[in-house]
Amino acid sequence: MQDPNKTPPLGLLLLSQPEQLRITLEGMTNALPEAYKALPRSAIDLDDMVEAAREAIRTRDWNSAQRALEERFRGKIKPLLEKHPDYRIVYFGSAPIPMAVYLGFRLETWQNVEVIPHHHTQRLWGWVHEPGQQPARLAPVTPLDFKDRTQGQAIIRVSTSHHVDPQVTRQSVPDPVVEIDIALEQPGEDAFTCIEEMLEVAHAFRTALDIIGDQFPGVEHVHLFASVQPGMALLLGAQISTTMHPPVQTYQYARHAQNEPYHVPAILVNRPIRPAPPPLSEEELARAGRDRVGLSEDLERMKGVARKEERGSLPGWVACALSSSEGHPAFTGHWMDLPALHGTPLPRTNVDRATRGVDDTFRLSSENEWQIDDHWLLRLARRLPEEGRRQRALRLLVLHEAVHRGRQTLTRASSREIGRFPKVLEEIDYHADVWAMLYEYSLAETESGAEVENPQRFFKDLVRIATETMWAFDDDGSPMREIQIRRLNRYLIWYWQYLHLERGTGRSAVLSLDNVLAILAERPILELAGPKVVAHDDRVFFALDVARVDTPELAVYHRGCLYRHGMRYDFPITDLLQGVRERNGDRILDALRAPFEQTVR
Known part of the structure; x- marks a missing residue:
């Protein structure tokens, strides 16, 4: 691996990633080698990430911290890298390992990165040479001279500051396809005496990733259990290739965890980008078009039912759906607050037959048009190949969404972050599901009384149609x-x-x-x-x-x-x-x- 000190840099990008320890611009400058102090430089600090990192450790939710770090990279770091491609990055870090690994991954280079460590014993930034200290030596890595196409998980343990216990890691990832250990002979907080020793460990990690990619093609994720210094974590992240290596799951060590593995999953690095779905065949496109036409015709029938009930005098939606002035005694309380069909936006809506691609898969547009994505219709067709059941699924879906946008007022605006209130949403969804099923019963009874002669069989099939429709939303392949x-x-x-x-x-x-x-x-x-x-x-x-x-x-x-x-x-x-x-x-x-x-x- 190339020694970054061989070619003098034209300038420096001083990069601070704190969590435990902060460092000022003056502190970074003082810690530089003498040969660097006269070079032009720019400083980037990620001090505003400290609370995000601590919150991630506390809550074990690393998604917000990862998004925030990605925003800082795009807004602060990447523009300077593009402006000064010949400058050397000098890293001062005390961030959690998952954050440092992710930042190293985003830097996409190790050749132009240098680390200034914080000496744990002397509490100084810089390479400190203690009398009698031996160079850090990498223990031999057990060679893997076999191949295995089994699908599963891989483990890489990296021990440079403390020893990573294999038994403890297997509590998090039992039965891995392959395990690789990379360790110093004597791990320690201040084990490294120079950047070259760090680069040797980074090279061993890169080699391990290459071996997994080449010899174990069934590996879905590499689980990285690292007890390393922050600068070492940065260099590890810089080895991960977006094209050659599987996703790498990082972990945060939590010694105080009770009844759980000590290693808590943190940031997934090199997360796979979901590929664009393959183009639909002519037959699939034609079927999607027919489904939209069928829904459009059904919507007109539903509008007719709404107009009829609006002219009538039946009390409440249950009475309207059952065509019975008495309704049903089981539906009381909050059930009676739901609107009749004519009290929802449904009579004012239409089906958009032209739009084929919809980001949300299914939605009611600002023009009050129901829009359905072609690929989602394909998912639905795979689960419900019979046209009649598929059309029933689409009617149930429109009815469900119509009552959401009626009395329930669950619109696109009000539903933002609605997932934060699962119990409320659970009740809302159940009411909407049953409301839609009763109106589907009404439509079926109007169309063909024979179809609902056996209510038990009819509603059993409605439940299976409804759950298969739900799975179609949850099945992205x-x-x-x-x-x-x-x-x-x-x-x-x-x-x-x-x-x-x-x-x-x-x-x-x-x-x-x-x-x-x-x-x-x-x-x-x-x-x-x-x-x-x-x-x-x-x-x-x-x-x-x-x-x-x-x-x-x-x-x-x-x-x-x-x-x-x-x-x-x-x-x-x-x-x-x-x-x-x-x-x-x-x-x-x-x-x-x-x-x-x-x-x-």
């Missing part, structure tokens, strides 16, 4: 490694209701319309615990890694009684999580049947 807890709750609620409808009342397997409506009017209260909780972007997620499950349980509150269902032979919660990972409703239902039968006897 990439592996599902986490799911928002609110979103999972919505799936669990509706699969639980499906089992209610499937079972019947217990006295008879056949449900009347009154029985079905009584079930739908009562939202199940159930909650899953055990999967690792991950927070980012002001939202809370479950990690879907079965290895990161701690005492899994499903709690259900049913008819005044609390039921707790733990892991057992007839209730493999790991199968439930695997069903979510696979976006497989049948597998989720199979996993839920035993606790359902134990609860609803």
Whole structure:
């Protein structure tokens, strides 16, 4: 690896990345080698990142800190790098390892970077040579002379300030495909005596990444467990290639963590850019066009229903949807605050048949036009290949969104950051789902009474159509490694209701319309615990890694009684999580049947 001191720089970019220790411009200048002090220089400090870094350590949500660092890089660092391409970067850092690795990755170079360390013992910035100190020597790295195409994870441990315990890292990443250790013979805070020793470690890390990329093509992520100095972390990050290496998951060490691995996932470096979806075939484009035309025709039917009910005198939306002046006794309280169909914006909307690409996949435009993305329609078609069920899914979707924009006032403006209020949104969504299902029942009854002769079968199919539509929004083709807890709750609620409808009342397997409506009017209260909780972007997620499950349980509150269902032979919660990972409703239902039968006897 090239020694950056061989070619004298034309100037310097002094880069400060503090967290534990701040350094002034004067302090950076004083710490420079004498040969550098006369060179032209510019200074960049990231002092305003200190609180973001500390907040990330405290909350374990690194997304905000990563975004803030990316903004500083684009706004402060990159313009100076472009203005002075021949200047040498001189790094003064005390930032957390994940932040330093990410900054090194964004610098995209190691040849033009020099590190000025902070001496831990003497509390000085600069290369301090203590009497009798031996040069830092890299321990031999075990060669990997085999290849493995198995899909999985890789671990690289780098130990230069303290030893990284392999057993502890395997608590975070069990059963890796490959493990590589890079370590000094005697790690220590002040182990390095010169930049060349750091560069040797960086080179070993680059070699390890190259080997993983070449010999282990099934590796999805490299998990970097590093106990290193901040400057060393920067140099490690600079080795990561956007094209040659897998994504690198960094970790923050949290010794005080209880009942959890000490290494907490932090910033994912070299995150893959989601590729653009492949172009649709002529057949797929034609089908998407037919789906829009079908929805447009259905929308006109819905408008006709709205006009008819507006002219009528039925009291409330339940009475309108059921064409019954008495409504239904199960729908009381907040249910009665929902509007009738004519009280939503739906009668004033149209379907945009021309727009084919929609960033949000589905939306109501400012011109009151329903716009649907071609690729999302393809996802829906893969889940619901039958045209009739797909058209029903689109009607349910429009009805659901129409009531959101009516009395519920869940508009694009009011829904910003709505994910911060999962319990509120859970209730809003359930009301909108049931409201849409009852109006779909009304439309089907008007079109063909025979279709709704068996309400139990009709509403069971509605639930499966609704959940498959939800999965179409959650299926971008990439592996599902986490799911928002609110979103999972919505799936669990509706699969639980499906089992209610499937079972019947217990006295008879056949449900009347009154029985079905009584079930739908009562939202199940159930909650899953055990999967690792991950927070980012002001939202809370479950990690879907079965290895990161701690005492899994499903709690259900049913008819005044609390039921707790733990892991057992007839209730493999790991199968439930695997069903979510696979976006497989049948597998989720199979996993839920035993606790359902134990609860609803």
